[in-house]
Amino acid sequence: MREYRTREDAETDTELNLMYIWTCSKCNSEREEYPHFDVGDRCSCGGKWEKTGETHNA
Numbered sequence: 001m002r003e004y005r006t007r008e009d010a011e012t013d014t015e016l017n018l019m020y021i022w023t024c025s026k027c028n029s030e031r032e033e034y035p036h037f038d039v040g041d042r043c044s045c046g047g048k049w050e051k052t053g054e055t056h057n058a
Helices: 007-012
Strands: 018-024 030-033 049-056
Antiparallel strands (some): 018 030
16 A cells, blocks of 8 residues: 555545445444455455445555
8 A cells, every 4th residue: 555644645646545434234344445455245254344434545
């Protein structure tokens, strides 16, 4: 992942540091993935992964 000097620098380059937060509808486990990374729509417990947020890591 790319390093930034300030949070403002990171926020202007969102394509490189955008992450999606996914939460399981059954067990409430969370995972954080890059936008183009797809592990499927089912958790190992049988629940469905739902996108619940975004983060911008710097």
